[in-house]
Amino acid sequence: MKVIYTDSLIIGGGLAGLRVAIAAKQRGYESIILSLIPAKRSHSAAAQGGMQASLGACVKGDGDDEDVHFGDTVKGSDWGCDQDVARMFVNTAPKAIRQFAAWGVPWSRVQGGDREVIINGQKVTITEKHEAQGLITARDFGGTKKWRTCFTSDGTGHTMLYAMDNKAIQMEIPVHERKEAIALIHEDGVCHGAVVRDLITGKLIAYVAKATTIATGGYGRLYAVSTNAVISEGIGTAIALETGIATLGNMEAVQFHPTAIVPVGILTTEGCRGDGGLLLDKDGYRFMPDYEPDKKELASRDVVSRRMTEHMRKGKGVSSRYGDHLWLDITLLGRKHIEKNLREVKEICEYFLGIDPVKEYIPVRPTQHYSMGGVRTKATGESPTLKGLFSAGEAACWDMHGFNRLGGNSVAETVVAGMIVGEYVADHCAANGLNVSTHTIQYFLKKEEKKITDLLVRDYGENPFELKAAMQKIMMDKVGIFRNGEDLAQAVEELKVLNQRARNIALRNRISSSNPELVEAIRVPKMIKLAQCVAYGAMLRTESRGAHAREDYPERNDRDWLKRTLTTWKDDAADLPEVSYENLDVMRMELAPGSRGYGVDNTVHHPDTEKREAQIDQIKKDNPGADRHEMQELLNPLTIPEKFKGKNERIGRGYK
Amino acid sequence: MSDQARILKFQIFRYNPLKQGDKPRMVTYEVTEAPGMTIFIALNDIRENQDPSLQFDFVCRAGICGSCGMVVNGRPDLACRTLTSKFPEGEIKLLPLPGFELIGDLSVNTGKFMRAMSERVESWIHDIKADEVNYDRLEERMDPEVADQIYELERCVECGCCISACATKRMRPDFLSAVGFMRLARYALDPRDKRTDEEFYEIMGDDDGVFGCMTLLGCEDYCPKDLPHQTQIAYLRRKMVQVR
Numbered sequence: 001m002k003v004i005y006t007d008s009l010i011i012g013g014g015l016a017g018l019r020v021a022i023a024a025k026q027r028g029y030e031s032i033i034l035s036l037i038p039a040k041r042s043h044s045a046a047a048q049g050g051m052q053a054s055l056g057a058c059v060k061g062d063g064d065d066e067d068v069h070f071g072d073t074v075k076g077s078d079w080g081c082d083q084d085v086a087r088m089f090v091n092t093a094p095k096a097i098r099q100f101a102a103w104g105v106p107w108s109r110v111q112g113g114d115r116e117v118i119i120n121g122q123k124v125t126i127t128e129k130h131e132a133q134g135l136i137t138a139r140d141f142g143g144t145k146k147w148r149t150c151f152t153s154d155g156t157g158h159t160m161l162y163a164m165d166n167k168a169i170q171m172e173i174p175v176h177e178r179k180e181a182i183a184l185i186h187e188d189g190v191c192h193g194a195v196v197r198d199l200i201t202g203k204l205i206a207y208v209a210k211a212t213t214i215a216t217g218g219y220g221r222l223y224a225v226s227t228n229a230v231i232s233e234g235i236g237t238a239i240a241l242e243t244g245i246a247t248l249g250n251m252e253a254v255q256f257h258p259t260a261i262v263p264v265g266i267l268t269t270e271g272c273r274g275d276g277g278l279l280l281d282k283d284g285y286r287f288m289p290d291y292e293p294d295k296k297e298l299a300s301r302d303v304v305s306r307r308m309t310e311h312m313r314k315g316k317g318v319s320s321r322y323g324d325h326l327w328l329d330i331t332l333l334g335r336k337h338i339e340k341n342l343r344e345v346k347e348i349c350e351y352f353l354g355i356d357p358v359k360e361y362i363p364v365r366p367t368q369h370y371s372m373g374g375v376r377t378k379a380t381g382e383s384p385t386l387k388g389l390f391s392a393g394e395a396a397c398w399d400m401h402g403f404n405r406l407g408g409n410s411v412a413e414t415v416v417a418g419m420i421v422g423e424y425v426a427d428h429c430a431a432n433g434l435n436v437s438t439h440t441i442q443y444f445l446k447k448e449e450k451k452i453t454d455l456l457v458r459d460y461g462e463n464p465f466e467l468k469a470a471m472q473k474i475m476m477d478k479v480g481i482f483r484n485g486e487d488l489a490q491a492v493e494e495l496k497v498l499n500q501r502a503r504n505i506a507l508r509n510r511i512s513s514s515n516p517e518l519v520e521a522i523r524v525p526k527m528i529k530l531a532q533c534v535a536y537g538a539m540l541r542t543e544s545r546g547a548h549a550r551e552d553y554p555e556r557n558d559r560d561w562l563k564r565t566l567t568t569w570k571d572d573a574a575d576l577p578e579v580s581y582e583n584l585d586v587m588r589m590e591l592a593p594g595s596r597g598y599g600v601d602n603t604v605h606h607p608d609t610e611k612r613e614a615q616i617d618q619i620k621k622d623n624p625g626a627d628r629h630e631m632q633e634l635l636n637p638l639t640i641p642e643k644f645k646g647k648n649e650r651i652g653r654g655y656k
Numbered sequence: 657m658s659d660q661a662r663i664l665k666f667q668i669f670r671y672n673p674l675k676q677g678d679k680p681r682m683v684t685y686e687v688t689e690a691p692g693m694t695i696f697i698a699l700n701d702i703r704e705n706q707d708p709s710l711q712f713d714f715v716c717r718a719g720i721c722g723s724c725g726m727v728v729n730g731r732p733d734l735a736c737r738t739l740t741s742k743f744p745e746g747e748i749k750l751l752p753l754p755g756f757e758l759i760g761d762l763s764v765n766t767g768k769f770m771r772a773m774s775e776r777v778e779s780w781i782h783d784i785k786a787d788e789v790n791y792d793r794l795e796e797r798m799d800p801e802v803a804d805q806i807y808e809l810e811r812c813v814e815c816g817c818c819i820s821a822c823a824t825k826r827m828r829p830d831f832l833s834a835v836g837f838m839r840l841a842r843y844a845l846d847p848r849d850k851r852t853d854e855e856f857y858e859i860m861g862d863d864d865g866v867f868g869c870m871t872l873l874g875c876e877d878y879c880p881k882d883l884p885h886q887t888q889i890a891y892l893r894r895k896m897v898q899v900r
Contacts, residue, residue, distance in 0.1 A: 037713070038767030040814055041721040095791040102789040102796070104781040104848060106806035109798050134797030152807050158720065159810055169771065170780040177767045178759075200759055201674065229716045263692060266718040321691065340804070344720060351719055351737040352692070465704040509709040513674040514760050517708035646792035655792075 001442060002205045006032045007429045009193055009209035011181045011236050013039030015157075015414035016393025017215030018164045021173050023422020024211075029429040032207065033175045034196060036231050039165045043217050043229040044414060047157030048269035048344055050139060050149035051415070052408035053093035056650045057110050057135035059128050060147035065650070066090045067628055068145050073406060075596040076143045076300050078546035078556060080250070080402025080564070083590050085379050087636050089400045089409075089416050094648040096415045097136065097150055104163040106152050107136040108341075118276025118332055120296065121286070132651050139341075140274040141407040143300035143598070149408035154269050154344045157411055164415070179205075182522055184212065184239050184246075184389065185436070185444045191246075191389035192436040194239070195448045197522070202513035204449055206441045210432050211425045213381070213390040214240055215418075218371030222531045224472035226368040227260045227267040236395050238526035240375045241533070241577070244570040246386040249376035249397030251530070251567055252537035255405055255547045256481050257369030258304040263322035264352055265367045268345045270407040272362075273297040275341060277330040279308065280361065281316040284327075292598050299598035302404040302547040305366035306599075309481050312365075320363065327361035334358075366481055370394065370410060372401045372547065373534070376566060379639070381421030388432070390425055392417040399564065403546025423641040452512065455521050461506030464520040471498055471524075471531050479535050484551045488539035495532045496575045502528050533567045533577050540579055541565065543604075558593050558606035562586065586612050590636035627656070662689040664740055666698065667749040668710070672760040682749075683707075695728065695735040695748070699762075711761040719880070722813030725820070726762050727751040732817035734880045735762075753820040766816045773836050777859055779843070782851045802847065809842040809888065811881050818885065821874030830864045834875030834885045837866060841888040844895065856892075857899040866892045 008024040010017045013035030021031040033039065056064035069090040074081060101107055112130035116123055128137075141149040152159040168175070181194040185206065193208040216236025220228030240246040258279070259268045273279070278286050279297050291307040292299045299307075308326055311317070317324030330338060330345070335358045338346055342357075349357040375383065375391035377398050383389040392398070393414040398421075400413060478491035502525040509517045543557035544550045563581040570578060586592060586608035593609050595601045619634050620626075626634065629647060647655040664687045671680035685702045696717045703710045712735075715723040719737035726735050729749050740748065756764035773779075818834035825831045837860070843849045844856055860866045866889060875885040 037715055037723065038770060038814070040770070041715045041723050041767075043716065045721050045813075046716050046718065098791040098793075098795045099789060101798075102781070102783075102786045102791075102848065104846065106798075106803045106810060106846075108807075109800035109803045111800045134799060136795055137800075152803075152810075155720075155807065155811060158813070159807065162810060166774060166780040169774050170778070175771070229721065230714055264694075264717075348718060351739070352694070354739075465708070507708070509707075511675065511709075514672065514711060514763075515709060516703060516711060520708075649793050651794060 001445060002203065003441060004032070004205060004207050005434065006030045006207065006209050008211045008213070008425055009207050010034065010213045010215055011194060012215035012217060012395065013175050014042035014044040014215060014217055014393065015161055015164055015411060016418045017213065018168050019415050019418020020213050020215060020392055020422040020425055022168055022171060023419060024426045024429065025171050025173055027426035029426055031173055033173060034179045034181055034207065035175050035177050036180055036199065038177055039168070039175045040161060042161060043232055044161045044411065045158045046229060046267065047411040048154040048267065049141065049271035049274065050151035050156045050408050051097060051160065051412045052141070052144070052148045052406065053097040053150055053412060054090065054146070054148055055094055055097065055136055055138065055150065056146070056653070057132045058137045058147055059126055060140065061138050064146035064148055066648070067632070069093070069148060071591060072144045073400060073409060074591045076404050076406040077402025078404055078596065079558070079562070079593040080253070080545055082379070082399040083636060084638065085398050086400045087590065087632070087638055088379060088420060088640050089413065091638070091640070092416045092420060092644050093412050095644060096412070096419055100160065100163060100415065101136060103167050105159050108151055108153065110135050110137040121276070121278055121332065135651060139271055140298065141270050142273065142298045142304065143295070143406045149274065151271065153340065154271055154342050160411060160415070180519070181236065181239060183444055183448050184243050185441060186243055186245065186386060187436065187440045189245060189385070190387045192440065195444050199519065200514050202515065204445055206445055208434065208436060208441060210434055211388055211390055211428045213392060213421070213425060214375050214395050215391065215393045216395045218394040219530050220368050220371060222472065222475050222527055222534065223368040224476045225265040227257055227265055228369070233523055233527055234371070234530045235523055235526055237374050238530050240383070240389065240391070241529060241567070241569045242526070243386055244568060246383045246389055247376040248533055248567045249373055249399060250403070250565050251373035251533040252541055252548050252565060253372035253403045253546060254368060254534060255301055255370035255372060256305040256366040257301055258308055258366050259328050259364040260367035260369070261348065261353060262320065262325040262363040262365050266348055266352060267369065268328060268348065268362060268364065269342070272328055272330050272342060272345060275337065276333055277328055278332070280327040280329050281311060282318045283316070287311050287316065295598045300404055300406060300596070302549070303599040305481055306549055308366055318363065325363045325365040328364045329361050330357050331359060331361070370405050372403060372405055373397050380424040381417065382424065382428070388428065390421055392421040403548055420641065420644065452518070452522070455505060455507055455518065456510045456512060458506040461504040462501045464505050464517065464524045467498055467502055467505070468520065468524045468527065471495065471528050475531055475534070479538055482549050482551050483538055485539065488535060491535040492532070492539055495528060495535055498528050499532060499575050529569060529577070536576060537565045537567060537579060555602040555604050557604040558609065559604045562593065562606050590632070592616060662746050664689050664698065665747045666702065667747070668762065669751045670761050671758070672711070673758060674760065689740055689746070693740045695738045695740065695750070696724065698740060699735070711759065711763040713763050720813060722815035725753050725766065725815040725817050727753060727820065732820040732878050734815060753816050755819040755825055756816060766814065769816070770814045773839070776832070777836050777839050779839050781846065781848050783848055786848070796848070798847065802845070806842060806846055809838055809845065809883070812838050812883055813881060815880060817878045817880055818875035821878040823872045823874065824868055824870045828864055828868055831868055832860060832865050834889070837889050837892055838883055838885065841892055844892070853895060853899050857896055860892065861896050861899065866896055
């Protein structure tokens with residue numbers, strides 16, 4: 001029995017995992033990161049467009065602050081988010097980006113003076129302030145009131161991930177590469193680490209830790225076409241589910257990005273539209289202003305994706321052998337801008353489509369992109385039900401995104417959550433010892449060993465690749481952008497059958513060491529369970545909110561559905577998860593539910609909404625002298641680690 | 657494009673060092689070409705439908721993560737963004753990248769190599785103040801052009817193609833190589849890194865460093881990100897010559 005002990009075990013070597021490890025190590029706790037791949041190859045690298053932080057240095061960001069960012073994030077979430085967490089996030093994002101600047105990210109900077117930009121299809125000259133020269137600049141993104149998305153060209157995720165991994169290397173944090181956590185070790189409601197398979201030797205190792213953090217990213221690969229990396233299969237989320245104790249939150253909240261290329265689904269950044277790119281139909285007509293007169297191409301992603309789908313359903317899509325698509329036109333931005341600020345997009349167009357986006361339109365259509373759901377955590381990042389289990393980044397339902405994430409808020413979440421959750425992980429390590437019996441460790445190791453042996457000796461059974469393809473097709477066809485009760489019920493039934501079949505997988509390549517088919521056989525049953533959580537949660541949620549759009553229940557129903565879906569899988573023999581709900585308390589919201597300012601407003605209101613609005617007005621009236629920081633404390637008092645409590649400075653404004 | 661789909665012939669290097677008695681060999685697989693097919697799509701097709709033991713590495717499949725470097729018809733390149741239509745003969749020979757530890761078939765351990773490289777060149781900002789930065793305050797300003805220039809050198813994805821294309825590396829196993837030089841050039845350019853030229857000299861001022869380069873420039877020829885290796889190696893050399 002091979003056992004490795006550490007204080008803090010982090011599963012996943014992307015931005016969130018690395019940042020948690022750094023925080024724990026800074027506080028003196030040994031951290032080990034497990035990663036399927038070298039950390040610098042994590043999916044975080046694929047975030048092209050940027051990171052939202054309300055620095056307000058560029059002229060179009062003038063007047064921006066935490067409050068504006070907060071409002072955008074809550075509206076973006078369609079009031080589905082946890083407002084305490086959204087608040088922690090917006091207040092800490094400027095600190096995260098500034099720390100990152102010191103750690104080496106070459107953020108694009110403000111150049112004082114005139115420059116030409118494209119706004120609403122027109123060339124416009126804007127004048128950057130000379131006093132802001134050399135501060136971090138920002139670009140426009142969807143669903144935001146200000147230009148707030150900080151960037152390095154369109155390689156933001158890459159530069160962030162490199163700086164973060166380099167920091168971890170400097171701090172001598174070990175990354176155990178090509179290791180896959182396949183089960184959590186837990187006893188009496190406490191998590192003690194994970195059973196880990198070495199993907200080269202096939203050996204099982206127990207990693208035992210005081211705190212275990214899941215930072216394995218999203219579950220986009222439940223869908224046949226996704227912008228996500230091929231490793232974004234949700235396995236970290238699934239092993240939390242398989243404890244039967246940890247809960248998953250809002251698994252049905254799945255985002256579709258408007259502009260992935262057709263057919264392969266590789267992303268072209270929202271920065272294309274943020275920088276002035278347009279969406280055109282088969283007639284070369286710019287249709288978004290007809291649907292969204294205010295935000296046009298830059299409404300939130302859920303809204304733009306739905307409008308595009310609506311427009312294609314009217315017969316306005318461009319037909320191709322891969323089905324209908326629309327055009328993304330960035331030709332109006334000009335060669336110089338594209339080669340400097342959208343060069344990854346240009347490379348992708350050249351290599352995968354054989355076109356030059358400086359001269360030609362890009363074929364795009366909405367494609368699965370982001371998982372708002374994940375391991376449900378408290379604001380501290382810890383599971384409310386399984387002590388010692390933490391989660392951060394896309395893998396978590398920390399819940400700052402609710403039912404729709406804004407562009408630029410995901411890489412921002414990874415580093416901000418990494419900072420905050422990392423502190424709580426360190427607190428946990430300080431307060432707890434390693435109390436786990438070797439019997440428990442052995443029990444979990446043996447259990448996983450037996451599953452693998454069963455796979456290796458079974459002579460006849462199911463092909464894991466076929467099961468996965470069948471699952472991905474169900475999710476594409478029946479749990480997509482627009483959903484309805486009938487399709488969802490069918491998806492739930494069909495996935496149940498796949499779940500049964502997945503208990504009987506047999507291999508053609510029966511060796512225990514490095515074996516891609518065995519990897520698949522271990523993952524596919526877990527992925528099917530996650531798919532069931534998504535489909536079942538979507539079937540039960542009879543309203544439309546953010547990215548969850550029901551054709552048979554088109555209204556956002558605050559009265560009955562202002563709640564978070566919680567999913568558990570208590571009995572491994574069951575063929576469906578158990579679903580329950582937790583209410584979002586309107587009376588504690590800093591921003592009472594209202595209109596997003598884009599999309600269709602057809603809300604069925606919650607009885608508390610008016611009460612809370614009146615209460616907020618009263619608090620404002622009662623405290624006429626309160627500045628915005630004091631007002632926030634009155635409306636939404638925050639618990640946050642002391643080191644993140646400082647006010648953020650802005651150019652021309654100081655700490656106000 | 658004709659409607660008749662081509663049959664592609666893949667000749668693939670097969671060897672699993674962990675399987676007792678396994679011998680390195682080339683195996684041929686036939687795949688029906690589909691429109692827009694990349695080597696990523698073709699290899700997955702082979703794994704799913706012909707040989708589930710075939711090992712290879714892909715992560716982003718979009719040409720940005722650097723996982724899938726391999727030798728494609730004699731050239732080190734990123735397999736995920738290589739379209740099969742590029743090869744008029746329809747014959748594609750795939751070998752693992754040389755210069756790295758072989759895991760199996762087309763999979764090599766670039767991660768171990770790159771981590772060691774990062775440790776060797778101390779691939780981070782050297783500034784004791786970086787850890788104590790007051791992040792409530794305005795960030796340090798930076799010349800916008802310098803920021804852009806740093807990004808140009810930071811676009812490396814550590815795919816390892818430069819290592820595989822490097823003749824000096826073949827002769828000197830400890831040669832730092834282009835990926836390491838590019839990283840050093842990136843930090844040497846960065847005003848936030850307080851290292852002196854003398855400190856950089858300690859890292860690269862010998863024959864395993866920048867003076868060992870034979871200037872054959874396979875790195876420049878095969879870099880999938882078109883990084884300016886030639887210019888940067890020349891720049892580092894001039895800089896290092898001036899130190900002593």
